Amino acid sequence: MKEKLEQIVNEALSKINESDQLEKLSDIKTQFLGKKGELTAVLKGMKDVAPQDRPKVGQMVNDARAKIEEVLEEKKTSFERARRAEKMKKEVIDVTLPGRQLGRGHRHPNTIALEEVERIFVGMGYEVVGGPEIEYDYYNFEALNIPEGHPAKDEQDTFYINDEILLRTQTSSVQVHMMEQGKLPIRMISPGRVFRSDDVDATHSPSFHQIEGMVIDKNITFADLKGTLELFAQKLFGKDTKVKFRPHHFPFTEPSAEMDVSCFKCGGKGCRFCKGEGWIEILGCGMVHPHVFEMSGIDPNEYTGFAFGVGLERIALLKYEIDDMRLLYENDIRFLEQF
């Protein structure tokens, strides 16, 4: 029995010594110490040992098991140590390596243009206000003097949610909210997203942005409108910019006009940029219509005001000489990085 045990131990130790992988150790463990292992088999043979010899033989089996376990453990530790050393060698950090550059974000041309417009008007004492994109027909049309059946209603292809509620087609709706609040005088601009059921092309999109402006006070005249918008154009496009007002029609203003600016590329001589015109159309404006005042509870005999609406994308496209509006929505990083 003793010889048999010694033989098992020797065999186990030489297998452990020969093993070249951590994983093999567990096979060896199973082979000798496992439930069906060789040492266990010896234990099972105890029933044939004379009762008085059993404690001694038991002790010998335990010693053999302890020896095998001890050597297994040592070998395991040495494998682990070697593995760790190898890993450390591989993962060595080269502190002289240059750091990775973090990409810097860029402001969107729309954002740059908007901030510039806001800066100009805030500098003139205007407040910047917001309004809902989902709007009642009343605010988008009716209170702006565009009643049911008015042709102007069909000019703007509207996304309706139901009979009463729509996606606003113009930021002019915010004028009504401001007037309803009744805090006069008013000097505000309201930038925001508007929606029209248009197909996408170089100059159209179902969703774009406008900036609305409105001033209401006593004795506001068309001269105030002209002076304000001329200053705006000069701050935006350069101090030599000239402006021209052409009569136009909007239901919510009377009189109404469209304002052109002299082409800032050719100074008005006519070039490819302004299509030979020398002038570039930039915004719609006018004196707030008495009906619009009355609908929102302001007395048109006491107060007058002017309003204007400008397309944000149009300003961004002009300022940065971008010839296709789709570029503003695709958000190609290579495009945006130029700003």
Ligand code: DAH
């Ligand atoms: N809401 C007009 C549009 O979308 C733009 C506009 C024109 C706004 C004249 C105004 C204005 O406030 O007075 O075409």
